[in-house]
Amino acid sequence: MVDSSVIPIPLPGSTDLVLLLLAAFRSQSIASPIIFASCAFAGSVIGGYTTWAAGKKGGEAALDRLGKGRFVRRVQGWVKRNGMLSVALASLLPPPVPLMPFLLAAGALGLSRGRYLISYCIARAVRYGAVAWLGYKYGRQVINFWQEDLKGWSTPILVAYISLLVLGALYGIWNYRRGNKKGK
Structure with missing residues (x-):
């Protein structure tokens, strides 16, 4: 939940790493990775929705708190032109792509709740499903490599x-x- 919220996490991608490890260690059946991916998805949707809602409530003043730099202007322009696509791509891409500015901008710049949730939920389901599958399929081999080599x-x-x-x-x-x- 924290990974997708306005609370900054010092090491982005921590959720992905934890999901990979859990799927690798608990991969006796396919049900375990599905449960872990579902939990990561649910937490991410809650955290992402709070970020979108903060942007919606704060408006463009919320974006001003991010700063006035070139990056912030580019995020704003991208979200204005490609609302749903910008949210989906930022939600799919791994770190170091920052997610929070895109979610905050989507709320502040008026992307509707329905359109936001559709793009965000689909992208996060794909991402966490892929991460859990990778952990399930290849996690043990990576852990063995880590332990031996x-x-x-x-x-x-x-x-x-x-x-x-x-x-x-x-x-x-x-x-x-x-x-x-x-x-x-």
């Missing part, structure tokens, strides 16, 4: 990943507080 590197890679996650979270908190102080 990268045995000496497992701990440093995990420490680096967790360190980046913590540093990203701290940076996000610091940046949020700095922004609030400037606004006062």
